[in-house]
Amino acid sequence: MGKLGKYNFMKKFSQINTFLPDTRLATKSNIKAMLELYDSLYVKPDEGTGGHGILKITKLQNGYSLKGGKSTRTFHSIDALYGSLRTVLSKHKFVAQRGIDLLKHNKRAFDIRVMVQKNRNKQLVPTGIIGRLGKANKIVTNYHSGGTPLPLDTLLKSHLQGEARKEYIRRMKELGKKASSVLRKSYKSKPAFGVDIAIDSNMKPWILEINTGPDMSIFNTLKDKTMYRRILRYAKLKR
Template sequence: MMTPSPSRLFGIMTTQSEGFPPFLSRDFYRKLCLIGSRAGMTVFVFTPQGIRWSEGTVRGYSFDAAARRWVSQDYAMPDVVYDRCFFVNRNQHEAYREVMRTLRTLPSPLLLGYGLKGKWEVQQMLEQDGRFGSHLPRTEVMRSVQSAAEWLKARSEVLLKPQAGSQGCGVVLVRRAAGRRAQARKHAAAVEITANAGAAFTVIGRDARNGRVARSFADTASLLRWLRRFTAQRSYLLQQYLPLHGRSGEAYDVRSLVQKDGTGQWQVTGMAVRKGQIGSLTSNLHGGGTVEPVKAYLTAQFGNARSDQILSEMKKLSKQIPEALEQSHGRLAELGIDFGVDTSGHIWLLEVNSKPGRAIFSYLHDKKARFNALANPIRYARYLMRHHRNRESGGETKLSVKSAPLPGESPDPDSPNADPT
């Protein structure tokens, strides 16, 4: 039996997996269900396989707070869909794209935001805006492994990044040796990979399964043979290698989570440093990285005054980047923006992700940022629903100056009632 359609249905679409309920990140979705309930919404999670197009229904899963368990039932098509789908192969991605194309043709549901495409498309959109040129590393599409060879003829090193990769998987640094003895200094860290005498190239990084890579090659031909196997079936970018490391030699970046609030405006929810292990090419948490408070870490690197300048510039860019992307791409709801800071203090834009994680705030025990990171998609969905209804009725959409608390939400995120864990 289908649940009667309430005034506000918020559907979270995610990737199907084994078990019950049939998806990962259950704790994250449980919290969204509880926060949405306080806002007068019915929040449920569904997978593309659960959509019944002919009936206009969805098999969804909601968390029953009273019984403290997940329950499944059929729902009407939601008013708003929050896309949290992640796929690991091309077939899954093609099936997902077909679902998204169909959803876009329907009058309902509204999509909370449209997912960004690959890294190259994001790079091109930002290059069209003159404000970001000095913050974008030189980047090219790798048409073939010969492109990497040509790059290495002109420069001593190149970073290879998968277009659709995440969490540092599949990222490698290829370095041409200076002389017969090849040393791949991992972000100038104390740990080195010293190649055999006579090696011409070294490669360090992580493979597609997040395993460590450390190789050396005697000549260009052997390097290119390995690169063909390593990059097979995936689109790659060639990117300028940047010295993004701290005083102790550890790789690090700054993650900025920006989200639309209950008035449809972009806000910086929080920022944190992700610090890699010494000897690691990347700083991703899945690769063994840790999280540090951004102000304290940057102050240790650059001093108080300079760190304030860097933070101010990052916050400014964090507001400008989503606005610029929306001009070309269409509606977005949230972004994870990764910044690098080189040893001179210059800010580089490394990556923009339209389906960001929130783990950094849990590591820092930042209750305010943690709660807002969860609540903002609900707040923005409520804004979209209200705006859409007013537009359909021909009325004006009146926006409040401030984002009001959700019904039942304590404005104080430190309150025990503010974080439903």
């Protein structure tokens, strides 16, 4: 399944569906309907990884902006906006996802990756959690698109204090585990899941995507290698 298939599968489960941002096939009618509901949308390749090919549509006072990579264009109508998107959307399957106003650190947006792996008994265990700090003025936080991996504790310091911060990080690990447990029903043989979570300005978490073949190398960028060693240890387990 691509992003849309995973979303449609997961939204059937009450334990996580309130954490899933509205995601639909990127058609003109869907984009128009969603822009009536939300201030911004992300248009993503259904099968894409690493943040490549992602576009952001933002409502303006008198039209819309379309941002991708380093370029930003403005349009006065949905027709003009979609006219610019049509060529891209006709080549591959894309999804439109509700834009989340990401929490910021030093005025730069960040999100979270939670690594969840099977143990020897085939039970899912959260083995790592890391923050991804986006570049200034970039619309994605992905490591391979220029995002900076940092300890989540560091990124949350200006938003939560002491025990409240520790408890929040624990909750994010549990949410990653819960989301992986749901998707595992369709991906029974996968040994690991990488859960991407956004936090909005009200501290509500949103599950953006779950990768079924997550990259472990991002955890090796941290000075403290404890999580990375644990992830490698779990990756080598015989189940």
